[in-house]
Amino acid sequence: MSDHRDDFIIALRYALLKKSAKQKFSLFFLISFSILTITLDKISLPLIISSRAVLNDFVYQVSLVASTPGKFISYLNKEKTKHLNIVNKNKILKNEIETLKSNRYNNIFLKTENTNLKQALKLGNAQNMGDESSVRARVILDQNSPYLKSLSINKGTKNGIVKGMTVFSKNYLIGTIVESNYLTSRVLLITDLNSKIPVIIQETDVNAILAGTGKNRNLNLEYLPDEFKLESNKIIYTSGKDGFLAPGLPIAETYLNKKNTIRIKSLADPQQASIVHVTKGNFNR
Amino acid sequence: MRLLKILKELLSNNLAVFILYFTSFSTYEGLREIQDIIVFSFNLQMIIIYFYILKFPDHLGNGHIFLAGVINDVVIGTPLGVSSLSFLVLSFFTSYIRSATLRSKMSAEWITFIPALFFSNLTYFIIVNEFSHLSFYYIELLRNTFFTFLFFPIFYYLFDFYQTKVLKK
Numbered sequence: 001m002s003d004h005r006d007d008f009i010i011a012l013r014y015a016l017l018k019k020s021a022k023q024k025f026s027l028f029f030l031i032s033f034s035i036l037t038i039t040l041d042k043i044s045l046p047l048i049i050s051s052r053a054v055l056n057d058f059v060y061q062v063s064l065v066a067s068t069p070g071k072f073i074s075y076l077n078k079e080k081t082k083h084l085n086i087v088n089k090n091k092i093l094k095n096e097i098e099t100l101k102s103n104r105y106n107n108i109f110l111k112t113e114n115t116n117l118k119q120a121l122k123l124g125n126a127q128n129m130g131d132e133s134s135v136r137a138r139v140i141l142d143q144n145s146p147y148l149k150s151l152s153i154n155k156g157t158k159n160g161i162v163k164g165m166t167v168f169s170k171n172y173l174i175g176t177i178v179e180s181n182y183l184t185s186r187v188l189l190i191t192d193l194n195s196k197i198p199v200i201i202q203e204t205d206v207n208a209i210l211a212g213t214g215k216n217r218n219l220n221l222e223y224l225p226d227e228f229k230l231e232s233n234k235i236i237y238t239s240g241k242d243g244f245l246a247p248g249l250p251i252a253e254t255y256l257n258k259k260n261t262i263r264i265k266s267l268a269d270p271q272q273a274s275i276v277h278v279t280k281g282n283f284n285r
Numbered sequence: 286m287r288l289l290k291i292l293k294e295l296l297s298n299n300l301a302v303f304i305l306y307f308t309s310f311s312t313y314e315g316l317r318e319i320q321d322i323i324v325f326s327f328n329l330q331m332i333i334i335y336f337y338i339l340k341f342p343d344h345l346g347n348g349h350i351f352l353a354g355v356i357n358d359v360v361i362g363t364p365l366g367v368s369s370l371s372f373l374v375l376s377f378f379t380s381y382i383r384s385a386t387l388r389s390k391m392s393a394e395w396i397t398f399i400p401a402l403f404f405s406n407l408t409y410f411i412i413v414n415e416f417s418h419l420s421f422y423y424i425e426l427l428r429n430t431f432f433t434f435l436f437f438p439i440f441y442y443l444f445d446f447y448q449t450k451v452l453k454k
Contacts, residue, residue, distance in 0.1 A: 014384045015380035027377050030348070030373050035366070035370065037365050038366040040365075041364050041366060052365065056359055062310050067311040069311070148362045193420035194420055
């Protein structure tokens, strides 16, 4: 019994304290150093924050280069899929063109009417994103990891981006800035589990919180009234109750899936975003 | 020409270190780039650490493991040092297995990979829960861990072949 215990302690001590020509640091030292790093990161002293920002900027730039082969494989795969589907799509598109031709005049009328109504409601136009309050940025890293759904963009505090700003892609909200470095920033996507946005549902006065689940086509509405029944094809807008997002920004819509269950999907596709606009959240006012 | 030869030698002698850093920088999760087989994502870093610490500890230093973990944290966005600690726990567990084992056998090493992965991931979850407000996709992580375990023999033979046959040539 005593021999077994001695063997166990010897093996444990050997694993923790052993050093060799290649193993310059003992595991005990490195584990202690890791714990110290975690603690310092948690304390967030000004010196640590600025050091981390420099480290982030450096790692993001190297990561951008290192992720090129992965992106290339992804690109090749997408191109292959596109190529295989193109014949079928062509047939469908031909039919659609015929239908669209007949709807064209109707659409022009609706567009004009929509513009007039927007002006009457003083909601402004979503196309004014190029104004001075918006910063245009390029997505440099798309972290589709099981841990966090986030993007890294190539603009930081140097360009006036600060934590809490909102990010739009193709006129739709895709997330908020959660980390701002000197040259780069991180965007937490609305599809992430940690994203919680106060919203209002179309044609109702029901307020709720739109939470991510990690999937683009399966968002979740929290704090809905007990008797409330969600209908399909309803647009979900920001309610502006958080104080920094403008009210009335279209963000998601309800739809019926193949199993006839009502689900919520994001209007923008964050995974497809390559150019984004970062604003203080009020460009739409 | 001489520089090229030195570079080639450096790369072939430190392949594990290069792959470890590359996967940390590129957030490579095996097969994740191919959308159709995205379900088979696995953690190559853990396989490399476990294999090399177990079989060829002189080819992968603990300092590199720590640094790769820090890079991984920066790229993923988790608190700094969490992945390092998780990788070092895996390394510690592997070192213990190595010192406690008399005869090396692939099947036994494959099975001991389960507790090694368990303790490593447990450390990760505890630290993230205590030191941050992040939520996790537990099912995806479980799936990722399962495939990491499942694909271990493939990489075991690949790396073993490289170290014993290719490198010796």
